[in-house]
Amino acid sequence: MHPSGALYWPSQFSLLVADLHFEKGSSYHKTGQFLPPYDTHQTLEKLETVIKYFKPRRIFFLGDTFHDMSAWKRMPDVNKSRLLNAVENLEAVWIEGNHDQGGVPDRFKSLEKIEVDGITLRHIMQRSFLGPEISAHFHPVGVIKFGGMRVRRPCFIKSDQKFVMPSFGVLTGGLDFSNEAFEEFHKCETQLFLLGRRKIFRSSERYLKNKKVGRR
Amino acid sequence: MHASSGKDVLVLAPTGAGKTLSGFLPSFLDIHDRGSNGCLHTLYISPLKALTVDVHRNITKPIEAINLPISFETRTGDTPAGRRKRQKSKPPDFLMTTPESLALLLSYEDAETYFSRLRFIIIDELHTFFDNKRGDLLSLNLERITSLSPTAVRIGLSATINNPQRALDWITRDRGSLVEVSEAVRPEIEILEASSRIPWSGHSAKHVIKNIYENISRAGMSIIFVNTRAQAEFVFQELWQVNDKHRRIALHHGSLERELRRKVEASMAAGRLDCVVATSSLDLGLDWAEIDLVIQIGAPKGVSRLIQRVGRSNHRIDQPSRAMLVPTNRFEYLECLAAKLEIESGNLDGANFRVGGLDVLAQHLLGTACSGNFQADLLYAEIIKATPYSKLERDEFDAVIDFVSNGGYALKTYPQYSRLIETTPGTYALRDVKIARQYRMNIGTIVESPMLKVKLRNRMLGNIEENFILNLAQGDTFLFGGMVLKFDRLHDATVLVSKTSDNEAQIPSYAGGRLPLTTNLASAVRLLIGDKKNWKGLPGQIQEWLNMQDDRSHLPDNKRLITEAFEFKSRFYFVVYTFSGRNANQTLGFLLLRRMRRAGLKPMGFSISDYALAVWSLKPVENAEKLLDPSIMIDEFEEWLEETPLLKRLFRDAAIISGLVERRHPGKVKTGRQVLFSSDLIYDVLRRYEPDHILLKAVRRDAMEGLIDASRLAATLANFQDNIIFRNLDYISPMAVPLVMQISKESTVWSELTDDILAHNEEEIICAARVQSLH
Numbered sequence: 001m002h003p004s005g006a007l008y009w010p011s012q013f014s015l016l017v018a019d020l021h022f023e024k025g026s027s028y029h030k031t032g033q034f035l036p037p038y039d040t041h042q043t044l045e046k047l048e049t050v051i052k053y054f055k056p057r058r059i060f061f062l063g064d065t066f067h068d069m070s071a072w073k074r075m076p077d078v079n080k081s082r083l084l085n086a087v088e089n090l091e092a093v094w095i096e097g098n099h100d101q102g103g104v105p106d107r108f109k110s111l112e113k114i115e116v117d118g119i120t121l122r123h124i125m126q127r128s129f130l131g132p133e134i135s136a137h138f139h140p141v142g143v144i145k146f147g148g149m150r151v152r153r154p155c156f157i158k159s160d161q162k163f164v165m166p167s168f169g170v171l172t173g174g175l176d177f178s179n180e181a182f183e184e185f186h187k188c189e190t191q192l193f194l195l196g197r198r199k200i201f202r203s204s205e206r207y208l209k210n211k212k213v214g215r216r
Numbered sequence: 217m218h219a220s221s222g223k224d225v226l227v228l229a230p231t232g233a234g235k236t237l238s239g240f241l242p243s244f245l246d247i248h249d250r251g252s253n254g255c256l257h258t259l260y261i262s263p264l265k266a267l268t269v270d271v272h273r274n275i276t277k278p279i280e281a282i283n284l285p286i287s288f289e290t291r292t293g294d295t296p297a298g299r300r301k302r303q304k305s306k307p308p309d310f311l312m313t314t315p316e317s318l319a320l321l322l323s324y325e326d327a328e329t330y331f332s333r334l335r336f337i338i339i340d341e342l343h344t345f346f347d348n349k350r351g352d353l354l355s356l357n358l359e360r361i362t363s364l365s366p367t368a369v370r371i372g373l374s375a376t377i378n379n380p381q382r383a384l385d386w387i388t389r390d391r392g393s394l395v396e397v398s399e400a401v402r403p404e405i406e407i408l409e410a411s412s413r414i415p416w417s418g419h420s421a422k423h424v425i426k427n428i429y430e431n432i433s434r435a436g437m438s439i440i441f442v443n444t445r446a447q448a449e450f451v452f453q454e455l456w457q458v459n460d461k462h463r464r465i466a467l468h469h470g471s472l473e474r475e476l477r478r479k480v481e482a483s484m485a486a487g488r489l490d491c492v493v494a495t496s497s498l499d500l501g502l503d504w505a506e507i508d509l510v511i512q513i514g515a516p517k518g519v520s521r522l523i524q525r526v527g528r529s530n531h532r533i534d535q536p537s538r539a540m541l542v543p544t545n546r547f548e549y550l551e552c553l554a555a556k557l558e559i560e561s562g563n564l565d566g567a568n569f570r571v572g573g574l575d576v577l578a579q580h581l582l583g584t585a586c587s588g589n590f591q592a593d594l595l596y597a598e599i600i601k602a603t604p605y606s607k608l609e610r611d612e613f614d615a616v617i618d619f620v621s622n623g624g625y626a627l628k629t630y631p632q633y634s635r636l637i638e639t640t641p642g643t644y645a646l647r648d649v650k651i652a653r654q655y656r657m658n659i660g661t662i663v664e665s666p667m668l669k670v671k672l673r674n675r676m677l678g679n680i681e682e683n684f685i686l687n688l689a690q691g692d693t694f695l696f697g698g699m700v701l702k703f704d705r706l707h708d709a710t711v712l713v714s715k716t717s718d719n720e721a722q723i724p725s726y727a728g729g730r731l732p733l734t735t736n737l738a739s740a741v742r743l744l745i746g747d748k749k750n751w752k753g754l755p756g757q758i759q760e761w762l763n764m765q766d767d768r769s770h771l772p773d774n775k776r777l778i779t780e781a782f783e784f785k786s787r788f789y790f791v792v793y794t795f796s797g798r799n800a801n802q803t804l805g806f807l808l809l810r811r812m813r814r815a816g817l818k819p820m821g822f823s824i825s826d827y828a829l830a831v832w833s834l835k836p837v838e839n840a841e842k843l844l845d846p847s848i849m850i851d852e853f854e855e856w857l858e859e860t861p862l863l864k865r866l867f868r869d870a871a872i873i874s875g876l877v878e879r880r881h882p883g884k885v886k887t888g889r890q891v892l893f894s895s896d897l898i899y900d901v902l903r904r905y906e907p908d909h910i911l912l913k914a915v916r917r918d919a920m921e922g923l924i925d926a927s928r929l930a931a932t933l934a935n936f937q938d939n940i941i942f943r944n945l946d947y948i949s950p951m952a953v954p955l956v957m958q959i960s961k962e963s964t965v966w967s968e969l970t971d972d973i974l975a976h977n978e979e980e981i982i983c984a985a986r987v988q989s990l991h
Contacts, residue, residue, distance in 0.1 A: 029623075
């Protein structure tokens, strides 16, 4: 797990990233909300950095790579080629999300899900699925309360069979782990891994829920 | 009168002098002489919806008495759609409205005809507009009206302030005149004598609830003012617990559903209530002649504010208003007494005037474009006539136009989506009428903290701060709408609650947004403490407390800056008694964390009050002068400003006001959280790629005053630079107790510390896990 929100899988020489939401900023322009058009650029920068750092052979995009169907079309050419260059020498696997179903550029095929070494990768967690599964979609965020203070950070969620990735895009919001969407994690042994500035911090679900934890 | 001769006028009068009605007189005379012209004749603007309703009620009598054949109506966000539509096609002679509704009216394409024959503009409670963005917006719209109807006369009505000339400049065009009505009698103010011990800290007033109840029982109609919504809930609840005489007590605050508030207001007017517990939602000029006691619970925070509240009682000019102050802790006792002395000697707070916000200007430019094409040159000339914008540079104005058009980024992306298009050089038009619809849904400069609806079975009770709810666990109980409620769950931005039989809530709700102590009152408190001769009015227990402080450490006064260091419960504390108000103290807290960290003192957090701040660290402070050297306002300040989450909060407001992020979009509901989070991210992206963006500039400027209050802090540090007293104590000092008690409840973390906290948290878990595995 990397503080950028990427996940590296050493035995597979694979890097996993999720919810990049390219061109989210510009998607608001047609409604008259001129969000800064730099988010794609910055997310790409992050992507280039982690690829350089882990030097994977394969990269999995776990869905919602593009914010909407026309995001690829909107993307400035310079960013298009940056993305293509970044994944040029590795095998890129594009799993589709709810935002970009069918919106992945033609030259890549997008999959609904894929099984790798017995683990299923897909965009949205499937409750009825009992096997090991890595998904994304929810942009999970953990909140730690400590002596009256709160720290809110994107996080990985891990339970016995399920693993949920944080969003990798820079302009993406987050959903608190206490939300109903994560209900099933509230009932079982779950660990959260919060993204710090330079490292990952671990916190168990029990600790997060127990709000009256003070200092010693 | 001046106004009848076509001159603008400012009327300064103490509350209760009947100034609202006097404002209408020239207008009555004019319409009486000339008759109605079938157009809007007089516009009345007040800061509060409730006030427009109240004034509407109050002018009915004189209008009927002199048998004026005119129509007069209110128009606010609460006005039903049908009436709004009619008001647009067939305007009443008199329209009573708020700045937001005025901006809305001015954004329609027919604004020019609508306002063309306007004769009078009356602005009530003018003093509430000088130092905020609402005032910026109002001043811009007044200039707009003047352009549409150059002969319309402005009449400003304000409470008494000590710098009237600046207020006159603000409201009147040239040749305006000032009318000052002096107060006939000073109010009678007493401080409640507590029969029990006055607490060190907290704001509950629990210790004197019985005394308060006795006082309202003896009085006829009374209002109890408190400083926060949470406090209103608490006091209301406590009063009902002791209400054995079955007094009719109601609650009024801004988070309650509109219907509930209206019901309370109507009951008050009809005399069906004995007492109302209220926040500033009832602060301003509502005229109920029958109120004979005002109780202020908690610190008054400013002399003028207190006078305003006290003025709610007994609206007869020849009799004094009666008020009772109820301090809830020891520092507040000092503040109450100082305020009482200031009022008795006639010292008022000065009004603060601000430089107009660029975010407000952006909103105004879009609104102007909604009503029709504009020429940049003419509009610029109009805008710099508004006092808050008189120093606006042309290039800034142009940058704001660019921002409104397409975000104002160096990187231009989708010109086809621009909101404004330049039809001919210097003339701008709205690209699409849909944008006008969006604009009208997002007018206003008041950005609420993210709120969630509270729902009890099928009934909506009102709104509550999201931050408060996020800190609750299922089953926790809290006070709201005068009831103890149990938190069940959060569903679609609605807080689902159920009733409980508990009398007491577990979680005392706690809300920010409190006003800082004014400079004038702060200095009065210092004077009071610094000289024992002034202690006569203080109860024995407070004198004892001050004497203890004098023995063990040092008393704050007007000439020196007192600081203390001590160890308490294995933490080291450094306390600075700045008396600079909570905002400036908070800023100093952040800066000290930074400087102390650099000095290797391992600071961990701080807590603040209006009077002082306490930083706690793992190593002791040994040199206060070095830490408080004014250079902190340059070195640490610049760094901190780049990173502070406070700036993010301001940015969120500016992003919403300027229209970068919408509050509401046709057909879509956006919850507060979504806005908050995405605006934080936008801020980060913008700072990185366009640090000189106009919106960042706007935010930095806002930050200097208000929330960060840098100017006040800088003044404090510079004034006391060579007069710092540092006491190294063996034990906690009496005056530091309230702050240290507060630390666990509401201390503030430095954003950079968050990783330290995460790490600490992880260590604790690891420890816990080890202990478990040993068993």
